[in-house]
Amino acid sequence: xxxxxxTEKLRVEFKSRELGQMTKVALNGLDLxxxxxxxxxxxxxxxxxxxxxxxxxxxxxxxxxGAASLFGIDVRQPIARQRIGYLxxxxxxxxxxxxxxxxRFYAQIxxxxxxxxxxxxxxxxxxxxxxxxxxxxxxxxxxGMQQRVGLAQALINNPDxxxxxxxxxxxxxxxxxxxxxxxxxxKNEGKTVFFSSHELGEVETVCDRVAIISNGDLKAIGRVxxxxxxxxxxxxxxxxIIGYKE
Amino acid sequence: MRNIFAIARIVVLxxxxxxxxYVLFILTVIICLIMGTLNFFNDKQVVRYLKELCMLMIWxxxxxxxxxxxxxQIPAEREQRTLLPLLAKPLSRAQxxxxxxxxxxxxxxxxxxxxxxxxxVLSASREHTWPLLNYFQAALLHWIALGVVxxxxxxxxxxxxxxxxxxxxxxxxVVTIMCLGRYLDQFAVNLxxxxxxxxxxxxxxxxxxxxxFGMRNLIIHDWPLIDWAFIALAALYFLAYMSVFLxxxxxxxxxxxxx
Amino acid sequence: xxxxxxxxxxxxxLFLFCFNLCTHLQSQFQAIEYARHQxxxxxxxxxxxxxxxxxxxxxxxxxxxxxxxxxxxIFDNNQAFETPHMAEDTGAVASRNSGEETGFMGPPRxxxxxxxxxxxxxxxxxxxxxxxxxxxxxxxxxxxxLPWLKLSSKLxxxxxxxxxxxxxxxRNNLNQPQQAEQVLHExxxxxxxxxxxxxxxxxxxxxxxxxxxxxxxxxxAGLRSWAQExxxxxxxxxLKPDNQNFDDRFIFEQLQTHLAQLxxxxxxxxxxxxxxxxxxxxxxxxxxxxxxxxxxxxxxxxLKNSKRASPE
Numbered sequence: 001x002x003x004x005x006x007t008e009k010l011r012v013e014f015k016s017r018e019l020g021q022m023t024k025v026a027l028n029g030l031d032l033x034x035x036x037x038x039x040x041x042x043x044x045x046x047x048x049x050x051x052x053x054x055x056x057x058x059x060x061x062x063x064x065x066g067a068a069s070l071f072g073i074d075v076r077q078p079i080a081r082q083r084i085g086y087l088x089x090x091x092x093x094x095x096x097x098x099x100x101x102x103x104r105f106y107a108q109i110x111x112x113x114x115x116x117x118x119x120x121x122x123x124x125x126x127x128x129x130x131x132x133x134x135x136x137x138x139x140x141x142x143x144g145m146q147q148r149v150g151l152a153q154a155l156i157n158n159p160d161x162x163x164x165x166x167x168x169x170x171x172x173x174x175x176x177x178x179x180x181x182x183x184x185x186x187k188n189e190g191k192t193v194f195f196s197s198h199e200l201g202e203v204e205t206v207c208d209r210v211a212i213i214s215n216g217d218l219k220a221i222g223r224v225x226x227x228x229x230x231x232x233x234x235x236x237x238x239x240x241i242i243g244y245k246e
Numbered sequence: 247m248r249n250i251f252a253i254a255r256i257v258v259l260x261x262x263x264x265x266x267x268y269v270l271f272i273l274t275v276i277i278c279l280i281m282g283t284l285n286f287f288n289d290k291q292v293v294r295y296l297k298e299l300c301m302l303m304i305w306x307x308x309x310x311x312x313x314x315x316x317x318x319q320i321p322a323e324r325e326q327r328t329l330l331p332l333l334a335k336p337l338s339r340a341q342x343x344x345x346x347x348x349x350x351x352x353x354x355x356x357x358x359x360x361x362x363x364x365x366x367v368l369s370a371s372r373e374h375t376w377p378l379l380n381y382f383q384a385a386l387l388h389w390i391a392l393g394v395v396x397x398x399x400x401x402x403x404x405x406x407x408x409x410x411x412x413x414x415x416x417x418x419x420v421v422t423i424m425c426l427g428r429y430l431d432q433f434a435v436n437l438x439x440x441x442x443x444x445x446x447x448x449x450x451x452x453x454x455x456x457x458x459f460g461m462r463n464l465i466i467h468d469w470p471l472i473d474w475a476f477i478a479l480a481a482l483y484f485l486a487y488m489s490v491f492l493x494x495x496x497x498x499x500x501x502x503x504x505x
Numbered sequence: 506x507x508x509x510x511x512x513x514x515x516x517x518x519l520f521l522f523c524f525n526l527c528t529h530l531q532s533q534f535q536a537i538e539y540a541r542h543q544x545x546x547x548x549x550x551x552x553x554x555x556x557x558x559x560x561x562x563x564x565x566x567x568x569x570x571x572x573x574x575x576x577x578x579i580f581d582n583n584q585a586f587e588t589p590h591m592a593e594d595t596g597a598v599a600s601r602n603s604g605e606e607t608g609f610m611g612p613p614r615x616x617x618x619x620x621x622x623x624x625x626x627x628x629x630x631x632x633x634x635x636x637x638x639x640x641x642x643x644x645x646x647x648x649x650x651l652p653w654l655k656l657s658s659k660l661x662x663x664x665x666x667x668x669x670x671x672x673x674x675x676r677n678n679l680n681q682p683q684q685a686e687q688v689l690h691e692x693x694x695x696x697x698x699x700x701x702x703x704x705x706x707x708x709x710x711x712x713x714x715x716x717x718x719x720x721x722x723x724x725x726a727g728l729r730s731w732a733q734e735x736x737x738x739x740x741x742x743x744l745k746p747d748n749q750n751f752d753d754r755f756i757f758e759q760l761q762t763h764l765a766q767l768x769x770x771x772x773x774x775x776x777x778x779x780x781x782x783x784x785x786x787x788x789x790x791x792x793x794x795x796x797x798x799x800x801x802x803x804x805x806x807x808l809k810n811s812k813r814a815s816p817e
Contacts, residue, residue: 058334059334060330060333060503060504062503081334081335084334086330088327088331097256109252111336286651287648287651287679287684289648289651291648292649293649294570295653428580429578431614432580450617454617460624460625463574464624468573469574469626469637
């Protein structure tokens with residue numbers, strides 16, 4: 001299995017807003033590898049550096065030092081993102097567009113030919129159950145519908161790597177189940193999924209490997225059974241690894 | 247180029263679905279039609295005051311549209327978090343900047359077509375002539391000058407925190423250039439060093455948008471056509487400034503954190 | 506329901522109170538002479554005395570239009586544009602212009618200035634002389650200055666120059682004496698008995714309508730107004746050559762010479778001579794006036810001689 005997501009001694013520092021502190025270290029030399037076909041869970045408490053890692057992988061933030069690559073291409077090159085799909089935690093899209101127009105726009109950015117774009121739009125709208133609302137403006141959608149639009153735009157280019165930032169956040173149990181089934185379906189198709197989540201129950205069920213990060217440091221990485229060794233649940237393992245004492 | 251055109255298309259679509267252009271256009275039409283009902287000694291051919299008013303409304307409206315629309319582009323995307331899914335695509339930041347610029351510039355062009363068409367109909371209703379080439383020259387240079395304004399506003403949107411402050415500063419700068427740009431060197435003569443050198447430097451550095459703004463007097467008072475060579479040179483001059491501001495915007499945006 | 510009725514009652518009471526207050530104040534307002542005079546002028550009500558600033562701007566804007574946009578700004582050399590050309594051409598005002606009017610911009614200061622001049626009006630033209638396109642067939646385009654003059658007259662109704670310029674162009678260039686007459690009547694409404702306005706009005710009646718009786722009446726009224734303008738100052742004092750008030754002497758001379766012309770056209774040569782003698786007191790060229798007097802006197806003598814000869 002080839003490595004499609006890799007970070008090497010990734011370090012990110014931000015200017016600190018706290019008195020007496022010049023910089024805040026968000027990531028401290030993170031080494032990470034994700035192989036093809038894996039469902040990889042990226043766990044950590046709030047402020048651990050999960051979103052920062054994703055921001056670096058997606059080119060939103062420049063690392064202070066170290067390197068990150070997708071499919072062997074440096075993340076700073078736009079072409080590195082040709083085969084990925086990204087679903088942000090907070091899903092907001094152009095309110096003045098319809099779902100169909102939004103997907104067509106993103107398909108154009110990916111360079112999909114017109115016929116293929118039409119086919120992909122049809123498939124993704126059916127997958128996320130927005131077929132009947134495709135001609136409505138996004139500003140008329142409910143929150144759940146907007147999140148489904150988010151998922152649709154992440155899948156429009158049939159990506160080989162899907163990066164999901166807390167995909168089940170704010171969803172009802174039915175919505176969470178649908179997201180889980182989509183992740184499992186993608187795994188069966190041989191796609192790679194890299195996602196962060198606070199829902200450890202779901203992570204335990206779906207993920208092949210997980211990494212646990214806390215205060216910018218990688219605390220543990222490995223297969224779920226390995227992490228859970230000596231612990232009854234992933235939650236207990238997680239709490240112990242990040243150093244939480246009751 | 248595909249990405250640039252795709253983003254430009256979205257900008258045009260957004261402006262088409264927003265109401266600002268329609269409000270300004272209808273306001274211009276209403277004001278001009280009301281002023282057109284005034285009777286000056288039963289002479290139906292008196293039209294220049296109307297042309298002047300219409301031209302002024304066109305310039306004010308086009309500047310409002312150009313500056314406010316552009317000032318809002320990147321900050322609104324950042325605020326509404328639509329920027330992240332967009333930049334997560336295989337799209338460089340320079341392409342985003344050029345796409346936004348092109349979209350805003352196209353919107354300005356479409357706006358000007360509507361406004362100048364109305365202006366042509368208004369003046370032809372009294373003058374019974376239609377100097378299309380003169381209108382075309384003025385509209386072309388107007389559009390290109392607006393491109394410079396759009397580029398300035400786009401750069402400002404990356405430098406200043408809020409769209410409102412960016413819009414205010416851009417308006418102040420652009421209006422000052424249009425009214426006083428021609429005379430800065432005369433100011434400089436009356437100053438002592440080092441202010442004199444600074445003002446001279448500003449005079450040579452600023453884009454002289456008043457060339458386009460001054461053309462409205464040629465339209466109002468029925469001056470003959472300007473030599474096309476001068477129009478071409480002025481267009482090249484403005485295009486050069488557009489490029490400078492756009493490159494500066496790309497450089498500023500290149501390393502900016504967007505989350 | 507009770508509270509709704511109460512609210513309605515209060516509303517009606519308030520309305521009645523306001524209405525009564527308005528009617529009470531209206532009569533008081535109209536009792537003030539100044540307010541009544543100004544109340545029919547919207548701009549004076551809105552702007553007060555500051556309307557004069559806007560009136561002056563409008564007046565200058567008319568001159569800008571007369572030059573098809575070729576006009577100095579405050580940053581350029583204004584020496585040749587201190588008296589608006591559109592007024593100077595009427596002969597109603599003395600010119601204070603000096604300097605080069607065709608080249609107020611001067612030579613280009615640098616390449617930017619030289620290039621920029623291609624995009625602004627850059628030639629000295631007058632609307633009644635063809636304008637920028639040198640199209641003499643369209644010299645009625647001078648009507649384009651009228652909206653600004655009209656606005657100027659509304660903003661400052663007491664500036665008689667505006668009415669004089671408007672009436673000149675309407676009468677002489679646009680061939681609309683009735684409109685010119687209306688303009689002068691409006692000017693007289695705000696400036697009753699102004700001799701310059703009466704002079705121009707008389708000219709319309711004499712030159713356009715050939716109504717000599719009316720013209721004579723108006724010009725004589727103009728002379729009476731002129732005499733009453735400065736009650737403490739004698740006529741000889743006002744007509745002294747070293748009197749700096751050129752307009753004062755000018756209008757007296759014009760009224761007298763035109764009355765002389767009118768009387769001469771009717772064959773009343775003695776009356777014409779009397780008017781010319783008065784005009785001579787104010788004229789900067791008394792020799793010319795004397796020549797005309799001599800010619801008329803010769804005419805009278807010839808008539809007398811022919812009358813003596815005919816009965817025989």
